[in-house]
Amino acid sequence: RGVADELITWLEGRGLVPLVEAHLARHMGGRSGIAAEEIPALADMAVVLGGDGTLISAARLIGAREIPILGVNLGSLGFLTEITLDELYPALESCLRGDFRVSERMMLRVAVERDGREESCHRVLNDVVINKGALARIIDMETLVNDRYLTTYKADGLIISSPTGSTGYCL
Structure with a gap:
């Protein structure tokens, strides 16, 4: 304060x-x-x-x-x-004074869709964590990049990271 x-x-x-x-x-x-x-x-x-x-x-x-x-x-x-x-x-x-340099950062746009309908959408700077919930069960996650199919992951979770921050450096 x-x-x-x-x-x-x-x-x-x-x-x-x-x-x-x-x-x-x-x-x-x-x-x-x-x-x-x-x-x-x-x-x-x-x-x-x-x-x-x-x-x-x-x-x-x-x-x-x-x-x-x-x-x-x-x-x-x-x-x-x-x-x-x-x-x-x-x-x-x-x-x-206008004497500064901007470091532009990529942001991720993440949308949750169910039955072809977008339920929520977020822009994030660092990373997105997707999981099923408290119980670690295997889920199928269809993954698209720029609206193009990439793959379907079978896992109990997935972290998608931008190059920003500690998560990106860990990868």
Whole structure:
């Protein structure tokens, strides 16, 4: 909360309008917030305070909207949140000058279909885990890539990974 308060003050001092997610705003007391789902349509850039999991959640929320994400690592280890707290304000100054490099990442689109009907669809940055549930039973998973049949897996689960993050490096 303290980092977010300081960051908002810093941004406002430069004439910028920070969009604070509603849940965070409630914990900051007295600040108005915006529903997380509404922020990507309004933002020019996202600053994510946390760890890799927080950044992955933000990327899922942003989806296909191509806005840069600056990941600030507040934990001890971050593969995706590379900026440390000490580097936050110098990095933001560089961004405001237009002096930054974007590392574009592939996202996976995953759809669950039953009887030819799409039940849900998600965009993910890191990986997708498919399994039958609590009981480890063998299931058949028909797999398509770009709408072309690849194969049918018989397994108790399947991990499909993008090149991003620790799962991709493990492969």
